[in-house]
Amino acid sequence: MEPPVRLASTGTITHGVSVGEVLGxxxxxxxxLIAGERGLGRIVQRLxxxxxxxxxAWVKPHELLLTTGYPLRNTPQSLGRLVADLDERGLSALAIKLGRYVDELPAEMAEQADRLGFxxxxxxxxxGFDDILNQVxxxxxxxxxxxxxxxxxAHRALVQVVLAGGGLNEVTAEVAHLLDVSVAAVDGSGRVLAAAGPAGGGGHMSVLCESLTHEGPPAAEADGARRRSFASVPVLAGGHHHGRIVAYSPSAAIGDSDVGILERAATVAALVVTRQEAVNAVESxxxxxxxxxxxxxxxxxxERVTARARAFGWDLARPVTVLVAELDPDGDERSAQDRLVACWTAAIRRHDPRxxxxxxxxxVVAVVDASADxxxxxxxxxxxxxDAPPATFSTGTSRPCPGAETLPDAYAQALKAxxxxxxLHGPGAVAHFDQLGVYRLLSLVNDTDELHAFVRETLGPLATDDDAENADLRRTLQALLETNLNVAETARRLHFHYNTLRYRIGKLERLLGGFTDDPHLRLNLTLALHVLRMRGI
Known part of the structure; x- marks a missing residue:
């Protein structure tokens, strides 16, 4: 069963008339109008x-409050604070009959109304109030x-798009037609998935995408209606954020009702996205x-492999390299595996579309052109x-292979790497098969107890770090073996005096045996040091 589609609200959409329209x-x-001309765009939903x-205690937001001033006849001093209190509660305007109970409004009240745009x-x-109530x-x-x-x-038109099998291109085209604005569907990273309207094929696309971060106030029209140049609503489905539907109008013609249609479009887009995800899951x-x-x-x-690969848009008939990416231990594999596939798919698409x-x-396994970096x-x-830690992955790379017939061997190489x-290097490593050297052979030994025993027998007391000097002596031994017992070169590498190094060589031979004269012992010591480098052994 498909997950439920949930649309996030972009805010309270107010359907009413402006104060300016009420006066008409x-x-x-x-x-x-006595004061507060800047507030003629406030929306009136009730009286x-x-x-x-x-x-x-009885007022509500978006109300037009009517009064004769009778309740204030005995306390005219309270008029000065009334405007601020009503504005704080979100009222749209105050309409009063003067001359009956209140002769005139205090200058302070008008000044406050102008300052607040009330x-x-x-x-x-x-x-009569009844005539005003009835008509408004x-x-x-x-x-x-x-x-x-x-x-x-709009809802019927958008649903028909889905029923006809349309995608995001058709959804954005329908919304652009309904609202006569530029519309785009973008994913979570801001990449445009579909676009329609004037920005769909020209230079306004960058302006349209800037609406994702547009935080400016909506532009006001002459009649006071709440209008804006940009609008953006999220596309949510199954509890996941799939992007946004954004709209742009250079004439600031996007109103609250238009945003409501954009929200319906976001719901339909969520249906399209979840449907496409289901299709992608099967194809994947x-x-x-x-x-x-x-x-x-x-x-x-x-021939069969090449033909079927071509149907997927892959080219396996050319020289290629195999890469294997494995999640490192201690990560949340269930949540990270899908993200790993998505990241590698995007990377391969950028570097090698075939x-x-x-x-x-x-x-995750990738097969790319052998010439790719x-x-x-x-x-x-x-x-x-x-971007979403703490999971990491290690990557292995095979040798280049000439074509599909050698891919199994290349896959084994990449997996081993x-x-x-x-x-060798811990989580997040990137290794090439040709760089593994003797570690390829050591990794074939499945009996780790046997490897540990070999290290203990070969290195003796140097196999552990029970003594702080052991690690230092192992570094000296490692440098001697890498320089083929070249004392002068080893002393230079380790920044030791020549005599100090000769003293250390004597100490190492007392602990390990005469390795300076025994090539087989030197081989064993080299292998033991390599095993110690391998993590997880």
Whole structure:
């Protein structure tokens, strides 16, 4: 069963009329704006009548408050604070009839209204509150009905896109047509997946994508309606963030109802994304099964392998290199494996579009052009994977192979390089098969107890760090063996005096035997030191 699709709200979308539009109704033809002209764009969703002095307990946001001033007739001094209190509670405006109970408003009240952008309106004496309530509420309901009808029309059109098998290209095209703006669907990293409208094919695309980080206030139109140039809503499905639907209008023509349609589009986009993910999961399984058969020699003839690989967009008929990436221990493998596959897929796509990549149960395998810079490929994948620590992976690289028939051997080399590289260098290692040397042979010994016994028998007391001097003596021995017992070169490397080094050689021979005269003992000592370097042994 598909996971539920959940849409995150971008905020409260208000469907109503602006204060400026309220002043345009016929019953308020004789009304006069006293102060707060900057607030004519405030949205009115409901009306209320002030009948009691403690009105603050009963008001709600987006209200137009009507009053004759009767509740304030005995306490006119409270008018000075009333504007700030109403503005703090999100009211849209205050409309008052003067001359009956309150002769005039204090200058302080008008100044405060202008400072806060809170409209103060003087009502005509001959207009009843019931007429105002009836006409304004009718306009609000008509506006909301029109918005709902438009949203329903958009919903049907977008659902039809999904039912017809459309993808993100069709979704963005439909939204651009409905809103007459530029629309794009972008993924979590900001990469444009689909775009339509004026920005879809020209120079406005960069401006459109900047809307992802646009934090400026919405631009106000002359009629006071809340408008903006940019809008962005997230696409969420199954609890995962899949990107955003963004819109751009150079004329600041995106209103609240348009944002509501964008949210519906984000819901439909989430359906499209989850559907595509299900398709990708099936295709990914087929690709992984096929590549596993190729790497284990069970995929058939070279001609058949080449033809099937071409159907996946892979070129396995050329010289290639195999890379294996394995998650390092102590990571959360369940959550990290999918991310590892995604990072390697993106890296291969950038460096070799015809390269093959698939995720197995414990590793990711890539087959790339032999001329590709495999260290750079691995570095790019590691950089992307490092965005969400603490998991790490080790990478192994094979020798170049001429074609599909030798891929099983190359896969074995890359797998060996990944595992031995981790033993040598720890988590996050990148190792090439040709650089493993004798470690390839040592890694074939599955009996680690036997390896430990060999180290103890060969190095004697130097096999452990019980004494602080042991590690120092092992470094001296290592340098002597690497320089083929060249005392002068070893002294130079270790910054020792010649006589000091001669003294240490004598001490080493008393502990280990006469290795300066016994080539077989020198070989054993070299192997023992190599085993000690291998982590996890």
């Amino acid at each position: 109704v016929s019953t308020l033809a004789g009304a006069r 209320n009548v002030m009948e009691v002095p403690d009105i603050l 409209p103060l309106i003087q009502l005509p004496d001959d207009v 509420l009718t306009d609000i309901l008509n506006r909301q009905a029109a918005v709902l009808a438009r949203a329903e029309e 399984k087929y690709r992984a099964d096929f590549l596993r058969d190729v790497l284990t020699g069970r995929a058939g003839t070279v 390269g093959a990549v698939a995720g197995f149960s414990h590793e 495999v260290s750079k490929v691995a570095k790019d994948a590691a950089c992307a994977f490092a 990944a595992r031995v590289g981790r033993q």
